[in-house]
Amino acid sequence: MPISTKVAEGIHEVDVIIAGAGTAGCVVAGRLAAADPELSTLLIEGGENNAGKEDVRNGAQLLEHLTPVSRTAIFNVGKESKALGGRAVVVPSGGLLGGGSSINIMDWLSTAVKLGYKEYTDLEDPESVNEGWERALKYSTPDGSRADAAHAYVQPLLEDGEDPNLHVLCESKVVxxxxxxxxxxxxxxxxxxxxxxxxxxxxxxxNLTIKATKLVVVSAGACGTPQVLERSGVGNPSILKAVGVPVVAEVPGVGENYDDHTLIIYPFATNLGPDDTLDQCTSGSVSAQEYTNKGMIGWNGCDTHGKFRPTEEEVQALGPAFKSAWEKDYKSQPNRPLMMSATLAGFLGDHSTVPAGQYFSTAAYFAYSYSRGYLHITGPNYEDQIDFDPGYLSDKDGLDVAMNIWAYKRLPKIMRSTSMFTGELQIAHPMFPEGSAAACVNDVDSKSVVADPKYTAEDDKAIEKFIRGNVGSCWHSLGTAKMAPKEQNGVVDEKLNVYGVTGLKVIDLSIAPGMVAANTNNTAYVVGEKGAEIILAEFDAAREGQ
Structure with missing residues (x-):
């Protein structure tokens, strides 16, 4: 069946309904249909079909998904937070067929290594930096387009005409x-x-309804799944009763344990050429068609990725609380990173606020933050606002702030050692006290040696203020329906079954009990694959038992 915006006439029930066609949902739908063409499956997506969308296909247009008028993303608005200087952060998530796999930055570290990217163990060695950060090869798929979950798992089955029982409904929201x-x-x-x-x-x-004879799968993502569960009456009874939702199952963990990689992006001025960055495309000075003609439209600008750990001296400098956490969680695990950093060849902000030029940005995000948040509904209807606190920088010991301060000191030091560096963009760096040795530098001769910044206690305060005023989401939300025993605030068991009810599974990143030290889309694929495997095994067992 083709992708539609209405359920085909005469279809009132199917075997399996999958509520959410993000990465994991597409994987589950595709695997079920491929394994058993007789199984009728309905995949429901709130957004539009991603087929034929140039901003999905082309890596160079990735920033278009994050603009306020974008319809390819869902913008989940958090509440104002003292920890963030009174700001209310916005957390984007995938909002069309394929979910995050259709709009993510496509930063695949292990795949890059297999394709030939060289690994460097010391990014503070100038020779390594200049070879690795300026001359990295630009890889993409053979046809220069994005590979997403919908095109990989669902579209081929719809196009071959041999899977009439796979139905995809777009532009419909599961309540x-x-x-x-x-x-x-x-x-x-x-x-x-x-x-x-x-x-x-x-x-x-x-509101419309459709029945499922075998199974319902909720796969609406870490921000969407808890909303669907709570509107269904599955959640903390005190929350459900307060918003007028009848309680079906008492599962207090729903919506709790929200986790994310927090993110700050620091831009730098460079001496790179116009075709070495995405600035012409993202600023609009060169059209997407011109980028296509240059063969650059498939490039996402992300050529390097690093994982970092502090030195023992740096651990000591971060204070006793951080030292204690380091010794408990990191010291005995030498491959466990504290920070991850991706680079993007270009400026990710509003180009009207900076001089025309070529920029290079480094992103600091943390593998395992100590802060946690929550997401709940405020009413029984889909259009009701959410009660969302991402919890960024809220841990009681200030560990996440300490990590961010350390990261800020590390990244400019690395950038200053590169031959492309010509300065820091003050608009996206801390405002240090007058006369500070840590102040931003500009118009640097790339042949000169730039001294490492020196920081005082007052400089640290300036960094902290900047961090609290600018930290945001890395779009890696998970954990709001975690797999764990119910008494430990778990929502699903080891077979992904929701506690307190039957015939209902959750298969998406909301089931993850904790964060991963990687971009999370690959984990979403794994969750989808494992979920499909579990479902098929259970269906096989049921047939054998008949």
Whole structure:
């Protein structure tokens, strides 16, 4: 069946409903259909079909997904936080078929190594830096386009005409899971997405339903899944009762344990040429068509990625609380990184705020933050706002702030050792006290040696202020329906079954009990593969038992 924006006439029930067509959801749908063409599966996506979208296909257009008017992302707005200087951060997540795999930056570290990227053990050695950070090869798929979960797992099955029982419904939002009197999931209630299918008070249709005879899978991501579960009556009873949702199953862990890689991006001025960065494309001074003609439209600008650990001297300087955490969580595990850093050849902000030129940005994000947040509903309807606190920089011992201060001191030091460095962009760096030796430098001769910054206690305060005012999401949300015993705030068991009900599984990154030291999209693929494997094994066992 082709991808549609309406359920085909005559279809009122299917065997399996998958609520959410992000990375994991597409994997599950594709694997189930390929393994058993007789199994009828409905994959429901709130956003649009990603087929034929140039901003999905082309790596150089990746920043378009993060603009306020983007319809390829969902912007989850957090509450104002004292830890963030009173700011309310916005956490984007995938908002179209393929989810995050359709709009992510495509930074695949292990794949890059297999393709020929060289690994460097010392990024503070100028020779290594200049070879690795300035001359990295630019790899992409053979046709220069993105490979995403929808095109890899779902589209081929729809195109071959041999899988008529695989149905994909786009532009429809799942409101809640439906249960029978025995608390078995028997279907979902959904609405057409008004962002794509305009409605008025006079023409608005009621919520629609479709039944599932075997299984319902919620795969709406770490920000979407807890909302679906809570609107379905699965969650903390005190929260559900307060917002007028009847309790079906008491599962207090729903929406708790929110985790993410926090992110700050630091830009630098360079002496690179126009074709060495994405600035012409992201600033709009060169059209996407011109980039296509140059053969650059498939390049995402991310050519290097590093993992970092502090020296013993740096650990001591970060204070006793951090030293204690380091000795407990890191010291005996030499391959466990504290920070990860990706680079992007270009400036990621508003180009009207900086002089025309070629820039290079380094991203600092942390493998294992100590802060946690939560996400809950505030009402029974899809359009109700969320109660969302990402929890960034909120750990009681200030460990996440300490890590960020250390990271800021490390990254400019590395950049200053490169032959492309010509200065720091003050607009996206701390405002140090007048006369500080750590102040930003500009118009540096690339042939000169730039001294490493020296920091005082007052400089550290300036760095902390900047961090609290600028830290944001790395778009790696997980953990809000974690796999763990229920008494440990778990939401699903080892077979991905939701506690307290039957016929309902969660298969997405919300099940992860903790963070991974990598970009998370590959983990979403793994979760989808394992989830499909579990479902197929259970269906096989059920047939054998008949």
């Amino acid at each position: 809640r899971v439906l249960f029978d009197d025995n608390k078995r999931a028997v279907g979902v209630e959904y609405i057409t997405n008004p962002a794509y299918q305009a409605q008025t008070n006079l023409t608005q249709t009621p």
